Amino acid sequence: xxxxxxxxxxxxxxxxxxxxxxxxxxxxxxxxxxxxxxxxxxxxxxxxxxxxxxxxxxxxxxxxxxxxxxxxxxxxxxxxxxxxxxxxxxxxxxxxxxxxxxxxxxxxxxxxxxxxxxxxxxxxxxxxxxxxxxxxxxxxxxxxxxxxxxxxxxxxxxxxxxxxxxxxxxxxxxxxxxxxxxxxxxxxxxxxxxxxxxxxxxxxxxxxxxxxxxxxxxxxxxxxxxxxxxxxxxxxxxxxxxxxxxxxxxxxxxxxxxxxxxxxxxxxxxxxxxxxxxxxxxxxxxxxxxxxxxxxxxxxxxxxxxxxxxxxxxxxxxxxxxxxxxxxxxxxxxxxxxxxxxxxxxxxxxxxxxxxxxxxxxxxxxxxxxxxxxxxxxxxxxxxxxxxxxxxxxxxxxxxxxxxxxxxxxxxxxxxxxxxxxxxxxxxxxxxxxxxxxxxxxxxxxxxxxxxxxxxxxxxxxxxxxxxxxxxxxxxxxxxxxxxxxxxxxxxxxxxxxxxxxxxxxxxxxxxxxxxxxxxxxxxxxxxxxxxxxxxxxxxxxxxxxxxxxxxxxxxxxxxxxxxxxxxxxxxxxxxxxxxxxxxxxxxxxxxxxxxxxxxxxxxxxxxxxxxxxxxxxxxxxxxxxxxxxxxxxxxxxxxxxxxxxxxxxxxxxxxxxxxxxxxxxxxxxxxxxxxxxxxxxxx
Numbered sequence: 001x002x003x004x005x006x007x008x009x010x011x012x013x014x015x016x017x018x019x020x021x022x023x024x025x026x027x028x029x030x031x032x033x034x035x036x037x038x039x040x041x042x043x044x045x046x047x048x049x050x051x052x053x054x055x056x057x058x059x060x061x062x063x064x065x066x067x068x069x070x071x072x073x074x075x076x077x078x079x080x081x082x083x084x085x086x087x088x089x090x091x092x093x094x095x096x097x098x099x100x101x102x103x104x105x106x107x108x109x110x111x112x113x114x115x116x117x118x119x120x121x122x123x124x125x126x127x128x129x130x131x132x133x134x135x136x137x138x139x140x141x142x143x144x145x146x147x148x149x150x151x152x153x154x155x156x157x158x159x160x161x162x163x164x165x166x167x168x169x170x171x172x173x174x175x176x177x178x179x180x181x182x183x184x185x186x187x188x189x190x191x192x193x194x195x196x197x198x199x200x201x202x203x204x205x206x207x208x209x210x211x212x213x214x215x216x217x218x219x220x221x222x223x224x225x226x227x228x229x230x231x232x233x234x235x236x237x238x239x240x241x242x243x244x245x246x247x248x249x250x251x252x253x254x255x256x257x258x259x260x261x262x263x264x265x266x267x268x269x270x271x272x273x274x275x276x277x278x279x280x281x282x283x284x285x286x287x288x289x290x291x292x293x294x295x296x297x298x299x300x301x302x303x304x305x306x307x308x309x310x311x312x313x314x315x316x317x318x319x320x321x322x323x324x325x326x327x328x329x330x331x332x333x334x335x336x337x338x339x340x341x342x343x344x345x346x347x348x349x350x351x352x353x354x355x356x357x358x359x360x361x362x363x364x365x366x367x368x369x370x371x372x373x374x375x376x377x378x379x380x381x382x383x384x385x386x387x388x389x390x391x392x393x394x395x396x397x398x399x400x401x402x403x404x405x406x407x408x409x410x411x412x413x414x415x416x417x418x419x420x421x422x423x424x425x426x427x428x429x430x431x432x433x434x435x436x437x438x439x440x441x442x443x444x445x446x447x448x449x450x451x452x453x454x455x456x457x458x459x460x461x462x463x464x465x466x467x468x469x470x471x472x473x474x475x476x477x478x479x480x481x482x483x484x485x486x487x488x489x490x491x492x493x494x495x496x497x498x499x500x501x502x503x504x505x506x507x508x509x510x511x512x513x514x515x516x517x518x519x520x521x522x523x524x525x526x527x528x529x530x531x532x533x534x535x536x537x538x539x540x541x542x543x544x545x546x547x548x549x550x551x552x553x554x555x556x557x558x559x560x561x562x563x564x565x566x567x568x569x570x571x572x573x574x575x576x577x578x579x580x581x582x583x584x585x586x587x588x589x590x591x592x593x594x595x596x597x598x599x600x601x602x603x604x605x606x607x608x609x610x611x612x613x614x615x616x617x618x619x620x621x622x623x624x625x626x627x628x629x630x631x632x633x634x635x636x637x638x639x640x641x642x643x644x645x646x647x648x649x650x651x652x653x654x655x656x657x658x659x660x661x662x663x664x665x666x667x668x669x670x671x672x673x674x675x676x677x678x679x680x681x682x683x684x
Contacts, residue, residue: 049093052126057096057158060180068095068176075165090164098158103180105151110142111175116166120149123160132307152309155232185214193267196236199319204345207316224259224277229305238299241292245322249286255311258285263299322451325351331404333373342455350450361412366442374437378429380458382492385424390449394442397422427492465493467544470513481527481589483611484680487665490583500539502552510583511575518564521592527559531664535581539573587665612682615657621647626672633667
C-alpha cells in the first residue's frame with residue numbers, strides 16, 4: 001500500500017528548424033508498449049549504422065572531442081521502436097561511444113542538416129531500457145538553432161545516440177560532437193550504508209533534505225514495482241523502529257524520479273524487505289513497512305531511476321511511526337498542528353471502539369464502531385482536513401466544535417470510497433479555539449489495512465471576499481465561453497448576510513464578488529458551472545448597496561441572459577446559501593457580442609488546443625523561437641504543473657496530464673523573458 005501525503009489533493013511538428021523530443025518521451029509506462037516493426041532481415045537498403053545492435057562504440061577520452069558524421073536518409077525502424085510521448089515511432093540511425101570513468105558529457109547537433117527530431121537522451125542498450133536524461137531542462141541552442149544536451153555524472157559504459165529520421169521532417173547529413181569531462185562533484189556523506197543518515201522516527205513527517213550530487217552506486221538496483229533502474233547515485237538512511245508499522249516517505253525534487261529500497265540486518269549483511277518505484281519525476285515515493293521489530297535498526301536507500309545525475313538532485317525524506325493499536329480511541333484524541341500546507345501524520349483504527357453513534361454525512365450513515373479522534377488549535381479561520389485510509393478503508397471524516405461529549409459537526413466528508421482521500425473544508429473557525437476531528441471506516445467490517453494519514457492546514461480567504469474588493473473580469477466573445485472562464489472558490493469566504501432577491505437564508509451566505517463593464521452590449525450572457533459547491537446562486541447587480549438585483553438565479557445549470565445598460569459597470573455575486581449547502585469551486589464566464597477581447601492590443605504568440613480537453617493538450621508557438629516557463633494553476637492558485645520548454649518558431653509541445661487533473665478551469669501561464677501570457681484552460 002502506498003500512503004500519500006493527503007492534500008486537498010509532444011505531438012512533434014517538423015518545421016524549418018528542429019523540434020525536440022524531451023526525455024519525457026521515454027517515460028517508463030511507454031517502454032512497456034513495444035511496437036511491432038519490421039525485423040532486421042527485411043530492412044535492406046538502410047545506412048550502415050541503421051541497426052542499433054551493429055554499431056561499434058568509439059572510445060571517449062576526457063577533454064577530447066569525438067565527432068560523428070553521417071546521413072540518416074533511409075533509416076528504418078528498430079525493434080523496439082524509438083518513440084515519443086504520443087507513441088509516434090521514429091526510424092533512426094545510431095552512433096555509440098564508450099567511457100572508462102565517470103564523466104559529465106555534452107552531445108551537440110551543431111552543423112547538422114537534417115530537419116526533424118533530436119532526442120534529448122542517451123541509451124545504454126538497444127532495448128532502450130537504460131536511459132540517460134539531459135539535465136539542462138531549457139537546453140542549449142547552437143548558432144544554427146540545433147541543440148546541445150548536457151548529461152551529468154554518466155558512469156563508465158557504452159552509450160548510444162539516436163539520430164532520428166523524422167517521418168514529418170527531412171532526413172539528411174548530420175554532425176554530432178561528443179565531449180566528456182571527468183566528474184568533479186564532492187563526496188556525499190551518506191553515499192554508503194555505513195555512512196547513513198540516522199533519522200528520527202516521529203508521529204508526523206519532519207523532513208530531512210539531502211543532495212545526492214556526487215553520490216555513487218553501492219549495490220546494483222533492485223526490481224522496484226516491476227522496473228529496474230540504475231542506482232548510480234544511491235544515498236543511505238537508517239532508523240530505529242518504535243512500532244511494528246512505519247511509513248517512509250521520499251519527496252524528490254522536480255527532476256528526480258525516486259526509487260526506494262528498504263533493508264533489515266546490518267551494513268555487512270543486508271536483506272531487502274522490498275522496493276518501491278511507483279511515481280515519476282517529482283512525485284512522492286513512499287510506503288508502509290510492516291512486521292518490524294521494535295528497537296531494531298533498519299536501513300533504506302534512495303536513488304534516481306535513470307542513468308547519470310538527475311536534473312535536480314535534492315530529496316526530502318522522513319520516517320513516521322504508526323501505532324500498532326489506536327492511542328486516540330476517545331475525544332480529544334491526539335493533537336495535530338494546523339499548518340500552512342499539508343504535513344501528514346499517521347494513525348490506525350485497529351482496536352478502536354465506538355464513542356458516539358454515526359451521523360448522516362453526504363446523505364449516508366455509516367457505522368462508527370471504530371472511530372478515533374484528533375484535536376487541533378485553529379491558527380486560521382479557514383481549514384482543510386484531509387485524510388486517506390488503506391486500500392479497503394472507506395473513510396468518514398467529521399470536523400467538530402464545542403467540547404468532548406457535546407461537540408457539534410461543522411463539516412463532514414464521505415464522498416469517496418476505499419483508499420481514497422476525504423476532505424472536510426470549513427470557513428469560520430475562531431483563531432485560538434480547539435476543534436475536534438473524528439474519523440472511522442464506513443462499514444462494520446474492520447479494514448485489513450486500518451492505517452491512515454491525516455493533515456490539517458489553513459487556507460487564506462479569497463481576495464474578492466468583499467463587494468468592495470470585487471475582481472474585474474472581461475466580457476468575452478460568445479464562442480470563448482466557457483473556455484475563457486474565470487475560476488473561483490467561495491468555500492472559505494466569510495459568512496455574510498443580505499438576502500439576494502431570489503433567495504433567503506437563516507444561516508447566511510458564503511459569497512465572492514466580480515465586476516465587469518457591459519461595453520456596448522444591451523444583453524450579456526452568464527455562463528456558470530459549479531464543480532464542488534453543494535449549493536450555489538448567481539446575482540448580477542448594479543452596486544454593493546443596490547436594493548434591486550438585475551438578475552438572480554438559484555443553482556443555474558445553463559447559460560442565462562441578462563439585460564444591461566451599455567457601458568455600465570455591474571457586479572456579480574457568487575454565493576452559497578449555508579442553510580442548504582456549502583461553497584466550493586466554480587467557473588464563471590460573461591460574454592457579449594461586443595467583447596473586451598476585440599479591443600485588446602496584446603496578441604499572444606501562443607495557442608492552446610484542444611480547449612476544453614481531458615488533461616492532454618498542446619501549446620504552439622507562432623512567434624519567434626524562445627525559452628519559456630510554463631505553469632498551470634488550479635482554482636486555489638496551487639501550481640499543478642511547471643515545466644521549462646524550448647520552443648522553435650512554429651514548434652509544438654504536448655503536456656500529458658490526462659487522469660492527473662480534476663475537472664475544472666485552470667490558469668495556464670507562459671513566461672518568456674519579460675513577457676507573460678495567460679490563458680484559461682478547461683478540463684472536462
